Amino acid sequence: MNALPQGDVRLIEHEVAQRLLVSKELARLAYVALDGTPRVLPVMFHWNGSEVVIASFHEARKIPALQKRPDVAITIDTSSHPPEILLIRGKAELTLVDGVAEEFKLANYRYGGPEFGAGRIAEVDHPGTKMWRIAVRPAWVGVLDFRTRFSGGRTADDFAGRGQGNAA
Secondary structure, three states, X not given: OOOOOOOOHHHHHOHHHHHHHOOOOOEEEEEEOOOOOXXXXXXXXXXXXXXXXXXXXXXXXXXXXXXXXXXXXXXXXXXXXOOOEEEXXXXXXXXXXXXXXXHHHHHHHHHHHHHHHHHHHHHHOOOOOEEEEEXXXXXXXXXXXXXXXXXXXXXXXXXXXXXXXXXO
């Protein structure tokens, strides 16, 4: 796994990627807004084994932007040292759902536990509720753990020498 280059979609099977995909870390969804400027939003997500799925309310401002420009980037990372980082690029596929999206339910239970999840779902599950299911199938995957996989494709020795004029 560590020999795979950044961008290889098989990196989604890397132990760091798998750990982050089932973690309680928020994902950060990057996209281009309708005014052409970049946006990054922290979001809860659900990994279904092939897609990162984000549920969003019907009126969300990001929806028209994603419909116009579906190319997105997603980052899931830890704040510990050394950090573990999963980078994903792909196209957002949007599906309008009547009611509460199943992935919204699953994410809320995973992030907050049974009591929080049930409460959050009860808050939004009303007649007429509509949600968008935003599914991103990874087309490019990167993993950084700063033990075996480093930024810029560097080796451990290159990374250790950064700032000393010997690493590009």
